[in-house]
Amino acid sequence: MTEMKISHAPSHAPLWPSIAALVLATGYLIALLAVEEQTLIIGLLAAAVVVVVAANYFGGFGAVGRSFAAHEGAFSLSAIIAAFAVAAYFHDNHFVLLLVVTVILYIVATLGLNVQFGYSGIVNFAGASFFGVGAYTSAVLTAHTAVPTLLVVPIGGVCAALIGSLLLLPVLRTRGHYAALVTIAFALLFKTFLEVNDVLGGPQGLQVGGMNILGWSFNDNWSIGSIDLSFYLNYFLLSMLLLIGAFVLVRRLERSWIGLNLDALRLDETAAGCFGLNIARWKIVSFTLGNLLIGMAGALFGMVGSFIAPNNYTFADSLILVSILLLGGIGNVWGVIVATIIVVIVPEKLQTIQEYRFLLYASLVIAVLLFRPDGLLPRPVRRYFPGAQP
Amino acid sequence: MDVGLIAQYIMNGLMLGTMYALVAVGFTLFFGVLDVIKFSHGDVLTVGAFVALATFGGLKAIGLDSQPILLVIMLVVAVFATALLGMVIARTMVLPLRSAPPLNTLLITLMLGTVLREMVRLFYPEGANPKPFPALLPSGSINIGQFNLRYDNLIMLAAGLGVIVGLQLLLNRTRLGLAIRAVAQDDETARTMGINFTVVVLITFAIGSGLAAFAGIMNGLYYNEINFGIGLLLGVIGFAAAILGGLGSIYGAILGGFLFAALQTIGAVALPFASAYKDVFAFTVVIIFMAWRPTGLIREKISERV
Secondary structure (H helix, E strand, C coil): CCCCCCCCCCCCCCCHHHHHHHHHHHHHHHHHHHCCCHHHHHHHHHHHHHHHHHHHHCCHHHHHHHHHHHCHHHHHHHHHHHHHHHHHHCCCCHHHHHHHHHHHHHHHHHHHHHHHHHHCCCCCCCHHHHHHHHHHHHHHHHHHCCCCHHHHHHHHHHHHHHHHHHCHHHHHHCCHHHHHHHHHHHHHHHHHHHHHCCCCCHHHCEECCCCEECCEECCCCEEECCEEECCHHHHHHHHHHHHHHHHHHHHHHHHCHHHHHHHHHHHCHHHHHHCCCCHHHHHHHHHHHHHHHHHHHHHHHHHHHCEECHHHHCHHHHHHHHHHHHHHCCCCHHHHHHHHHHHHHHHHHCHHHHCCHHHHHHHHHHHHHHHCCCCCCCCCCCCCCCCCCC | CCHHHHHHHHHHHHHHHHHHHHHHHHHHHHHHHHCCCCCCHHHHHHHHHHHHHHHHHHHHHCCCCCHHHHHHHHHHHHHHHHHHHHHHHHHHHHCCCCCCCHHHHHHHHHHHHHHHHHHHHHHCCCCCCCEECCCCCCCCEEEECCEEEEHHHHHHHHHHHHHHHHHHHHHHHCHHHHHHHHHHHCHHHHHHCCCCHHHHHHHHHHHHHHHHHHHHHHHHHHHCEECCCHHHHHHHHHHHHHHHHCCCCHHHHHHHHHHHHHHHHHHHHHCCCHHHHHHHHHHHHHHHHHHHCCCCCCCCCCCCCC
């Protein structure tokens, strides 16, 4: 990021514009998820585009942005409540809840990618592969061992980080295009390996056992009083916990001195080295941490879907993860969340474009790179105190 | 091991090597003139192969049966189509991003590769399935012991080597080649000398992409089958080959192509379970090689301004 936009955020910006925007967005999301008819969905999506473009044109986002910048803590809390509101509204709807859980776990994975790509500038085109490492770990562990299922999630993350560490040497020694080739080669290798390896189910894939914490089986529906609840609600709660943990971690990391080091590393490796930063150390930290998050998300996602196959972890899927990051604005965690919601939900709801999603997102990224290289929500300039003038 | 069998392996290795060299030369040409890696190169190859297949279908439909004429027309159409595609890509995506961070060029060409690949998959009739590629070369063979020298392989090898030699001559003996080399060396000085930079870049992209179509058709004739994913595989291998030899050097790319094919052939002979794990082996070699020589055997000259 060569030129950073200076945002003027007076500390007295009111809270209500960002909350109002959040409420509107949540209401819209519920409507979009609830509607089944294709023409209505197209209408809703078109309406959203019109509203966003109009708000952008009339400067409505300025107030929201200032309010958000001044009260990020309160906004984060409200966003969590909003997520719970969406889940509560669809408490007995398996399909929608699965979609919501998918969004949440994809956000966790993209946060991991963001640490690598957005902060320290390590390109990783094998995101889906590390996601797959997590998922295959949970498949193997639930099928063949008695490891407590809650532990399977962190173990999946550790496995992804370990397999990622095999790539550390080439990643550390190469730069730019050359580093990209390493991860691309790995993504292709991983999928081919899964397909020809009979032990891991070959092209047919594997069954994954469900989560079970102290006798509380996640794959059973439950009910409070007379209200029936979908079993996906269990996974929603756990995924939310994972997301909140990952989000806090990534956000703290960004604002800490480690984040500063990573930024320096990304912006100019040579200069950072001249100032005495240990480049290799910070690259290892961010690559490993990123893969850990991606692997944890993948492990839980394997359990949620209860079935995995090599075709879910192709190079094209890795590119979708990268697309999310670019659409959202590299380095901006809130942008990542918005972009993930769009990228995961739209093709699921709009069945006609499901088949074309790779094509669509690749074209979208080309357009973004040509016309708005910083993404939908560009990463704002670093601010150390909420509301402080930069 | 029998001498005939060894000869067979060498022949296969040479075929693969020629194909890889053709792809690698494209990468090197683009890197030479613009200092960019065009990751969509492999998928341009796919487009070339599919254009050739579509041309074959069209010519068959109007009742053309002579195999040599069919092949020549397919080659010409595919090479021109991809050359045009290469120029369009350079004009609309690579040149406009010259001043942007190099990462953006990488991303945009990577995404463009996906677009091309998906277009072939979605819009070519039944593009998601592997397509049989017509055998248009004479099918006979000479048998020497266990060694089975097929005429079609011999012709392809000769044609491929001919194209590489032709490219050499073009680059070293013509005014256009001189201009390309001048731009590759220093584009500002080249411009001062009256070379039209944009035109030279576009022609270079056209040449590189045309070579990819040639390699794509060779690939189809060799395996008698093409699918929408061949370009991704060949692109990564071609890029690795180009790096193996050192990016920016034509000889390096050719050498790299044959080296990579040699590695693969040795891998296929030496590893007991090689046939299934052939690609896994190839990619592992790529990754290990990157760790060993991050910028290739002939190192790229890096000087950084701080």
